Amino acid sequence: QFSDSAGYVGFANLPNQVHRKSVKKGFEFTLMVVGESGLGKSTLINSLFLTDLYPERYIPGAAEKIERTVQIEASTVEIEERGVKLRLTVVDTPGYGDAINSQDCFKTIIQYIDNQFERYLHDESGLNRRHIIDNRVHCCFYFISPFGHGLKPLDVEFMKALHGKVNIVPVIAKADTLTLKERERLKRRVLDEISEHGIRIYQLPDADSDEDEEFKEQTRVLKASCTPNLFIPFAVIGSNQLIEVKGKKIRGRLYPWGVVEVENPEHNDFLKLRTMLVTHMQDLQEVTQDLHYENFRSERLKRTGK
């Protein structure tokens, strides 16, 4: 690209080198998924990453749920696309919000996040730092019920407790249960309640001036949503079933009154959510490192007086 003109040193090529090294190394990303059972979390994750992360899924009955406490289950999958390797870990939290008394149901979750921070802190301070594995939670999809009128008391408490530890992205799944008007109303209500309670959800960064046009446009479209277009929280539909529509096989849900198409932007925000996640993976990791982890680290070090 750059000619061997006088004065050209060549370090402008550094981003390419970094890029090439990252591609060789591969990326690690940990996504946590939180929400009551039956909100469509697993289906959505499978749809987003076009895999079946839960092949032998067992759904417990209500009587069993009475005894259960919140579990943490991590599944890792390696996804490769055009030579780029992604090691994706999805952390599930079955049992969350199911019990009659959900008073302490997110203690386990907070503990898990802190443990990953702790482990990283330990590795970072160690002698051999060549192969530090980053298992810290980079993003948390918090599922809001499409059947309610807004946030539930549990939703508020959870987000208040976790917004200083992880990037929270609120998601409304099973969005096909809402008409467009109901969707807008619900999103607005959720955003109002989030701001009312001072909850800090993940903010899309402003595109820098020297970013490429495509990235800027994508971010702009997504960002415009924060106020007038209201895409956040993302109202999505997931499905791994293929339905034939106008001669093509597409992912969707077949009802007696019509077909809901997962990847149709007029039906739901699925594509926007996927785009957001994919284009902001890097940023999500950075914010985790620069904000949430640093907060944890300074608290920790202050406490032990090291």
Added chain:
Amino acid sequence: AGPAESKTEAAMSELVPEPRQKPVVPMKPTSINANLLGYIGIDTIIEQMRKKTMKTGFDFNIMVVGQSGLGKSTLVNTLFKSQVSRKSSGWNREEKIPKTVEIKAIGHVIEEGGVKMKLTVIDTPGFGDQINNENCWEPIEKYINEQYEKFLKEEVNIARKKRIPDTRVHCCLYFISPTGHSLRPLDLEFMKHLSKVVNIIPVIAKADTMTLEEKTEFKQRVRKELEVNGIEFYPQKEFDEDLEDKTENDKIRQESMPFAVVGSDKEYQVNGKRVLGRKTPWGIIEVENLTHCEFALLRDFVIRTHLQDLKEVTHNIHYETYRAKRLNDNGGLPPMTVETEENHESNL
């Protein structure tokens, strides 16, 4: 078919428990029965009973229980084709989830075909909405028992009313969240406790979130869970009176229930007709279309065929159970008071 009457017109008074009759459609009395030597006119009693019911009207009290947002108010409004429950559309910003379970009873008089119904809808906002929902069914159980107590007090009065106002809950619609997985622990706990004191009809709310297969599977699973946990919802097996009852009710219990419903108070044009429905970018969900959801089944069940039976089971079974327990506890009849017209309170 011989002369018959609808369940809604059978019993005229709450005080005289009638033997439960089959649900059939009213017919005009036939003029001559070939087997009799002449026409006596006994069958005109049906017409007399019908006229009496139309004059006096009747009470029906329906309670709705479920987490906020499951469409309870909308469904009740759709059932009775009027705004009988607190606003079903247009969320109010000021409306917050109450911190404890509240019991709100609103009465309406609706009329159809000359028959007057005093309908009371009992709402239970706050149920299941807190972080800690332990024992949140207690205020509901308490309310139901209080109505039995009210009725009992009237019944044992020396100078009692000709027609005791009936505030007892005849039917409790329990709204199950359409997760597609299973019942929630709270659902089990509520139904276990309350099925012993009131007729519970479980419904799957907002059923437009499930495809046909998901619906069938979910219903099967819910039925199984209810059975395994010994929860008897209405129509209870033990109260089937005869084979005909049993056959009809078996079909309802094992196939139709819990009814997967969708409610709406908005109308749309579909194939030249105005229908109640929900408009989405992928199609219009028609509330009264049986291929879309089971709202019409629920409506027919509660209103057109089993309305009277719901009242009778409440009176003959649940109320009697309460009464027997009270009399046993007290070692006899509760203390009697002479009540005057002024003292008596009306619930409407």
